[in-house]
Amino acid sequence: xxxxxxxxxxxxxxxxxxxxxxxxxxxxxxxxxxxxxxxxxxxxxxxxxxxxxxxxxxxxxxxxxxxxxxxxxxxxxxxxxxxxxxxxxxxxxxxxxxxxxxxxxxxxxxxxxxxxxxxxxxxxxxxxxxxxxxxxxxxxxxxxxxxxxxxxxxxxxxxxxxxxxxxxxxxxxxxxxxxxxxxxxxxxxxxxxxxxxxxxxxxxxxxxxxxxxxxxxxxxxxxxxxxxxxxxxxxxxxxxxxxxxxxxxxxxxxxxxxxxxxxxxxxxxxxxxxxxxxxxxxxxxxxxxxxxxxxxxxxxxxxxxxxxxxxxxxxxxxxxxxxxxxxxxxxxxxxxxxxxxxxxxxxxxxxxxxxxxxxxxxxxxxxxxxxxxxxxxxxxxxxxxxxxxxxxxxxxxxxxxxxxxxxxxxxxxxxxxxxxxxxxxxxxxxxxxxxxxxxxxxxxxxxxxxxxxxxxxxxxxxxxxxxxxxxxxxxxxxxxxxxxxxxxxxxxxxxxxxxxxxxxxxxxxxxxxxxxxxxxxxxxxxxxxxxxxxxxxxxxxxxxxxxxxxxxxxxxxxxxxxxxxxxxxxxxxxxxxxxxxxxxxxxxxxxxxxxxxxxxxxxxxxxxxxxxxxxxxxxxxxxxxxxxxxxxxxxxxxxxxxxxxxxxxxxxxxxxxxxxxxxxxxxxxxxxxxxxxxxxxxxxxxxxxxxxxxxxxxxxxxxxxxxxxxxxxxxxxxxxxxxxxxxxxxxxxxxxxxxxxxxxxxxxxxxxxxxxxxxxxxxxxxxxxxxxxxxxxxxxx
Amino acid sequence: xxxxxxxxxxxxxxxxxxxxxxxxxxxxxxxxxxxxxxxxxxxxxxxxxxxxxxxxxxxxxxxxxxxxxxxxxxxxxxxxxxxxxxxxxxxxxxxxxxxxxxxxxxxxxxxxxxxxxxxxxxxxxxxxxxxxxxxxxxxxxxxxxxxxxxxxxxx
Numbered sequence: 001x002x003x004x005x006x007x008x009x010x011x012x013x014x015x016x017x018x019x020x021x022x023x024x025x026x027x028x029x030x031x032x033x034x035x036x037x038x039x040x041x042x043x044x045x046x047x048x049x050x051x052x053x054x055x056x057x058x059x060x061x062x063x064x065x066x067x068x069x070x071x072x073x074x075x076x077x078x079x080x081x082x083x084x085x086x087x088x089x090x091x092x093x094x095x096x097x098x099x100x101x102x103x104x105x106x107x108x109x110x111x112x113x114x115x116x117x118x119x120x121x122x123x124x125x126x127x128x129x130x131x132x133x134x135x136x137x138x139x140x141x142x143x144x145x146x147x148x149x150x151x152x153x154x155x156x157x158x159x160x161x162x163x164x165x166x167x168x169x170x171x172x173x174x175x176x177x178x179x180x181x182x183x184x185x186x187x188x189x190x191x192x193x194x195x196x197x198x199x200x201x202x203x204x205x206x207x208x209x210x211x212x213x214x215x216x217x218x219x220x221x222x223x224x225x226x227x228x229x230x231x232x233x234x235x236x237x238x239x240x241x242x243x244x245x246x247x248x249x250x251x252x253x254x255x256x257x258x259x260x261x262x263x264x265x266x267x268x269x270x271x272x273x274x275x276x277x278x279x280x281x282x283x284x285x286x287x288x289x290x291x292x293x294x295x296x297x298x299x300x301x302x303x304x305x306x307x308x309x310x311x312x313x314x315x316x317x318x319x320x321x322x323x324x325x326x327x328x329x330x331x332x333x334x335x336x337x338x339x340x341x342x343x344x345x346x347x348x349x350x351x352x353x354x355x356x357x358x359x360x361x362x363x364x365x366x367x368x369x370x371x372x373x374x375x376x377x378x379x380x381x382x383x384x385x386x387x388x389x390x391x392x393x394x395x396x397x398x399x400x401x402x403x404x405x406x407x408x409x410x411x412x413x414x415x416x417x418x419x420x421x422x423x424x425x426x427x428x429x430x431x432x433x434x435x436x437x438x439x440x441x442x443x444x445x446x447x448x449x450x451x452x453x454x455x456x457x458x459x460x461x462x463x464x465x466x467x468x469x470x471x472x473x474x475x476x477x478x479x480x481x482x483x484x485x486x487x488x489x490x491x492x493x494x495x496x497x498x499x500x501x502x503x504x505x506x507x508x509x510x511x512x513x514x515x516x517x518x519x520x521x522x523x524x525x526x527x528x529x530x531x532x533x534x535x536x537x538x539x540x541x542x543x544x545x546x547x548x549x550x551x552x553x554x555x556x557x558x559x560x561x562x563x564x565x566x567x568x569x570x571x572x573x574x575x576x577x578x579x580x581x582x583x584x585x586x587x588x589x590x591x592x593x594x595x596x597x598x599x600x601x602x603x604x605x606x607x608x609x610x611x612x613x614x615x616x617x618x619x620x621x622x623x624x625x626x627x628x629x630x631x632x633x634x635x636x637x638x639x640x641x642x643x644x645x646x647x648x649x650x651x652x653x654x655x656x657x658x659x660x661x662x663x664x665x666x667x668x669x670x671x672x673x674x675x676x677x678x679x680x681x682x683x684x685x686x687x688x689x690x691x692x693x694x695x696x697x698x699x700x701x702x703x704x705x706x707x708x709x710x711x712x713x714x715x716x717x718x719x720x721x722x723x724x725x726x727x728x729x730x731x732x733x734x735x736x737x738x739x740x741x742x743x744x745x746x747x748x749x750x751x752x753x754x755x756x757x758x759x760x761x762x763x764x765x766x767x768x769x770x771x772x773x774x775x776x777x778x779x780x781x
Numbered sequence: 782x783x784x785x786x787x788x789x790x791x792x793x794x795x796x797x798x799x800x801x802x803x804x805x806x807x808x809x810x811x812x813x814x815x816x817x818x819x820x821x822x823x824x825x826x827x828x829x830x831x832x833x834x835x836x837x838x839x840x841x842x843x844x845x846x847x848x849x850x851x852x853x854x855x856x857x858x859x860x861x862x863x864x865x866x867x868x869x870x871x872x873x874x875x876x877x878x879x880x881x882x883x884x885x886x887x888x889x890x891x892x893x894x895x896x897x898x899x900x901x902x903x904x905x906x907x908x909x910x911x912x913x914x915x916x917x918x919x920x921x922x923x924x925x926x927x928x929x930x931x932x933x934x935x936x
Contacts, residue, residue, distance in 0.1 A: 401840055643824060689826035732825075735873045736835065736844040739825055745835060745842045753823040753835045753842055 010051045011104045012386065015451075017044040018097050022454050025093055029086045038081070041089075042071045048096065050252065057103045059114075060096075066118050067092050070125040079124060088120045094458055178207070178238035178264040181246055187229045189256035200233060202249040207239035236264060389484065392444050396631055399434070399441050400728040403632070404747050406434045407725065411749035435726065442483065442629055449527045449534075450478040452491050456498050456525055463502045470509055470519055471502055476526035482534045483629035489606055490536075490626070493599045497538050497622055498523070500596065505540035505620055515617065517541065532650040534628055539621040545614040547571045572612050576600040606630065607729075607743045609760050635727050635756060637748070638704065638718040641691035644754045645718070646727055646746055651759040653705040653713060655721060658682075658698045671695075673703060673715045680705065683766040684717045685757070689741050706759050714763045729756065741765055796886045796912075798919050799866065799879040801849045801857075805919040806879075807886060807912070812868045812924055816882055819863040830856065833878060838867065845876040851927065852907060870924045886919070888912060893921060 024041035027034075049064035071089070073079035081089075095114045102109040181203060185196050200211055211233055218230045237246065243261045250259055410427050453475045464471040482490075506512075506521035513519055524539040547568060554560045554574045566574075575596045603610045608626035627633065627650075635646035636655075656675070664672045664679070672679040682703065686692045696717060703715040727746035730753075732739055743758035796807040822834030822845045831850035835842045845865060850856040857863065857878055865876040893910040909923040 404840070691824070691826060730840070730842045732835070732842055735842060735875060736825075736832075740827055742826065745823075747837045747840065747842075751837055752821070753837050755823065755825070 007055055009386070010055060011100065013051065014048050014100045014104075017048050018093065018100065019451060019454055020044045021093050021096070022090070022457065025086055025090050026457065028081050029083065029090070035075075038071070038075050042068065042075050045071055045096070046251075048100065052100075052103070055103075060099045060103050063092075063096060063099055063114055063118065066121045066125070067096060070121040073125050073127070078127065085124055088117065088124060090461060092117050092121060094461070097458075178236060178240055179243050179246060180262050180264050181235040181237065182232065182258070182260045182262075183235065183250070184232035184258040185229045185253070186256050186258070187225075187227055189253055190227070190229060192256060194253050194256070196231070196233070199249055199253055200235065203235050203237060203246060206245050206249070207237045209238070210236040212236075232258075238264070387444075389445075392441075392484075396441050396445065399438050400631060403434050403438055403726065403728055404749075406430055407749035408751060438632060438726070442631060445484045446481040446628075447484050447487055448479045448481050449487060449490065449536075452487055452494060453478045453525055453527070455491060456494060459495055459498050460502060460523060463499055467503060468508065469502060469506055469521060471506060471521045471523055474522060474524045476524065477528045480527040480529060480534060482527075482626070483631065485630040486534070486606065486626055486628065489602070489630075493602045493624070494525075494536070494538075496596075496599045497624075498525070500599075501538055501540045501542070501620070501622070505542035507543050511543075515543075529628070530625070532628060532634075533625050536624040536626070537621055538624075539619060541619040544616040544618055544620055545572050545575070545612070547616070550574050572614050575612070576610070604738070604758075604761075607758070631729060633727055633729055633744075633746075633756065634724070635746075636704070636724050637722040637754065638702070639720045639722060640689070640718045641686040641696075643686075643689075643691055644722065644748065644752070645685070646754050646756045647704055647706070647716070647718075648743070648756065648759065649724065651706045653707050655702055655704050658701070658703045658715075660699050663698050669695075671698065673698070675705065675715070680713050680715050681766070682715045682717055683763055685762060686717075686719070688762050688765045706763070708760055708763050714766075716757075716759070716762065727754075727756070793887050793889050796888060796919075796921065797866070797882060798884050798886055799864070799882045801852070801880050802854060804854075805883065805917055806848075806852075806922050807919050808866070808868065808922050808924055810885065812870065814867040814869055814874065817865050817867065817876075819859050819861060819865055819878065833859065836865075836876065838874075838876070841874070843867065843874060843876050845878055848877045848879055852922075868924055870928050873928075875928075886912070886914060888914075896920075 021041055021044035024037050024044065027037050028041070045064050045068045049061055049068055052060035052064060067089075070079065070092075074081050074085070079085060095109075095117050098109045099114065101107065183196070183199070185194075189196070203209055204211065212235075214232045214234065215230070217232070218224070224230070240246070243263070246261050247254075250257070253259075410431065413423060413427060457473045457475070460471050460473045463469075501523055502521075506523070507515065507517075509519045512521065522541045524537065526537045526539075528535055550571050551560075551566070551574075554571075554577070555562050555564075559574060559577050560566065576599075577597055600610050603624055603626070606626055607630065608624055610622060610624050612620055612622050614620040633646070634649040636649055636652060638645050638647055658673055662674045663682070664674065666672050666681075671682045673682050674680075682698060684695050687695055696719065698717055701717050701719050702721050704718055704721075705713055705715050708714055727748070730745045730747060732742065732745050732755075739755075741758055741761045743756045743761075745753050745755050748754045795810040797810050797813050798805055798807040800806075820836050822836045824834040825832055825844070828834075831847045833845040833847050835844050837843070847857045847859075857880075859878055862881075864879055864882055866879060866882065867874060867876050892912050892914075894913070896908040896910055907922050907927050909921045909926070912919045912921060
């Protein structure tokens with residue numbers, strides 16, 4: 001595996017992380033308060049940052065870092081995830097996606113946008129616009145620089161460092177000269193191949209470090225779990241102004257350990273005051289009783305009259321001694337707080353430190369929950385593997401050929417009359433197996449529409465921004481699965497339709513308010529399975545189609561004559577005509593010379609249909625219906641005027657043999673068939689497809705009752721039914737062109753090409769001359 | 782290898798010559814994928830008269846063009862003796878129905894004479910010149926022009 005492959009895997013993972021990030025942010029936006037959601041979002045950004053760092057993608061790392069810092073504030077509860085905050089976060093997620101793509105393809109991105117978002121994020125991280133009630137404001141003026149007395153004994157030239165307690169969570173202001181890190185690995189840390197030694201060594205490299213190991217939890221050898229984790233360490237690092245480098249060391253281990261990083265100045269708040277006092281801001285002498293001579297209590301700095309700095313002899317080497325280290329209990333946070341509540345002046349800041357520490361102390365618990373969550377998730381989610389799409393496609397193509405060959409074999413055995421019962425049974429089993437193989441193979445490529453829907457939420461955000469409209473996108477059924485070939489081709493028409501819905505469908509906030517609607521428009525994007533197809537609905541609660549304007553425009557453009565009598569439905573459908581755009585000025589958003597006609601065309605090429613239902617003042621619903629796969633289809637093989645055609649089974653309601661008494665003439669050309677007392681127009685397929693000029697006598701044929709897009713039924717007249725089989729869809733467009741009335745082609749058992757009927761187009765073609773202008777398009781090339 | 786290099790340097794083109802009725806035509810060999818016998822085609826509805834239909838070419842759907850009809854001559858009545866030249870035009874693969882393939886010609890640009898002024902509109906738009914070879918007259922057809930014009934004509 002070379003570097004490029006690893007890089008590619010990283011980007012694939014980035015895509016997943018980005019999807020997770022967006023899902024999480026949208027959930028938060030909808031009021032989800034589960035800490036696990038925040039954690040998932042944080043983890044996503046964190047992982048991208050980590051991976052990007054490994055590939056030296058500096059832009060990505062820099063942005064992800066800022067993003068992560070802000071998210072951390074949300075995670076720790078310091079930043080309320082309000083809608084405004086989430087808006088910035090969602091935009092940041094978009095930029096992060098852009099940066100990832102840019103890094104992947106070596107493109108340039110809009111630097112201004114990311115720079116302005118960095119500024120926004122940093123403002124949020126600083127807590128601007130967020131209440132800072134936690135700070136003990138009255139304590140601050142009293143508590144001016146406290147010298148920290150912590151030094152290694154051998155270092156003679158100790159310079160007092162001014163130390164301010166005003167904000168411990170802000171890395172930049174924590175100007176302590178050192179930190180005390182307690183590090184308690186859990187078994188998982190070792191399980192993931194991390195080594196405590198390496199982490200400790202890295203910390204030690206950051207500055208002068210004293211490391212003490214606490215082995216008090218070590219059980220007897222008999223009780224010891226060989227894969228357990230029993231040791232914890234306390235590391236005292238000096239000469240560091242900022243805890244960030246320490247955090248970086250533990251970056252990939254922090255989920256699997258209990259980690260606290262405390263400026264060494266407030267160790268007293270973390271360590272039990274009675275046992276170790278490095279600096280005592282407390283007047284009461286009670287806690288100051290050193291258990292061993294190695295640790296000498298410092299004089300209470302804030303209260304003692306000789307406030308000059310006195311270097312305290314302090315033998316940190318004692319930490320190396322396990323017997324002493326035994327006394328260092330890593331997390332008794334509450335105890336010192338209780339002990340210090342009685343103290344006076346400097347107490348308030350100490351408590352706030354304790355709170356900060358307590359907050360950190362909470363973190364491991366959160367990590368525990370996370371861990372638990374992960375484990376639960378791991379139990380329910382089946383293991384997956386990544387497979388190159390090309391391999392799956394190749395497999396699917398081969399299975400397609402196998403299906404054709406199996407059909408050809410079956411047919412030749414039938415024709416040769418060589419079939420003994422054993423051969424026939426074998427053939428039947430073969431057929432069943434091929435079918436099962438095909439279904440399983442197709443299932444490999446089936447994917448939820450979620451990624452496409454997620455992309456749409458970004459498009460909605462962008463267009464809402466550009467048009468100054470406020471839009472909420474509601475998605476439903478995003479786990480509906482459909483073949484990858486369909487998904488890939490879904491994004492483009494969907495993007496156009498979403499753009500159109502926001503740009504033309506929804507009104508401006510003023511108009512909405514005037515119409516008594518909520519200011520925020522709602523766009524609903526829903527997917528569901530219906531009778532072997534996937535149906536995608538895009539519904540807006542806008543003004544609906546302005547039929548007067550559409551009509552006027554259509555007359556202007558010469559699409560209809562001025563006196564044409566059109567139903568509402570027909571007027572609505574005019575928007576799918578080529579060159580039709582009702583926007584008075586062509587906007588930058590939906591008017592790129594692409595209209596709904598292109599959308600309709602691309603959906604038709606997928607063997608899909610699109611329809612619209614619009615109610616003035618209430619909005620429009622666009623409904624797309626697409627096949628679940630572009631590879632196979634269950635069809636009924638029929639013959640029409642000596643031609644073999646395949647009618648998709650999904651469209652067929654029933655087939656029947658028309659009786660002469662049930663056929664009624666209607667006008668000059670039309671004929672109706674009465675089926676259980678309802679009249680249904682007869683459509684002569686042979687005539688619609690120009691296979692013959694004269695109408696065939698329905699009595700000699702078979703009527704195939706089909707459900708049309710609009711919901712009505714039509715009876716398609718064919719000459720005979722040959723059978724029913726699964727066929728492999730072959731594109732006609734690949735080497736030829738779209739043929740009106742024909743959805744695609746396939747290869748039958750005899751090796752010949754048969755055409756697959758596009759039922760709706762045939763029905764439309766029979767209704768009038770709507771389909772006629774397209775007919776002349778059927779040309780080679 | 783040497784010969785190839787030389788022919789390229791000299792601007793020598795290889796052409797496939799074929800017969801439709803009593804006339805001879807040729808196309809550039811580079812666009813020809815294979816030559817195969819006629820098999821019955823599945824008719825396409827609403828297609829121009831020169832499109833005979835589609836056949837199965839090892840799993841791909843291949844449209845068959847009656848070149849005679851396309852060039853404005855009388856429509857062919859395909860039989861098993863007819864030949865299909867499978868050619869690649871742009872990114873599409875099409876089958877051209879001709880009466881027979883005669884030979885492969887190596888010519889330089891000097892051999893190709895400009896198309897004479899004739900009244901036939903079709904011949905002028907498809908023909909890229911004529912060749913005189915051993916007393917025969919062979920018309921060079923530009924396949925891309927053939928399909929480009931059909932596209933614009935249809936649209």
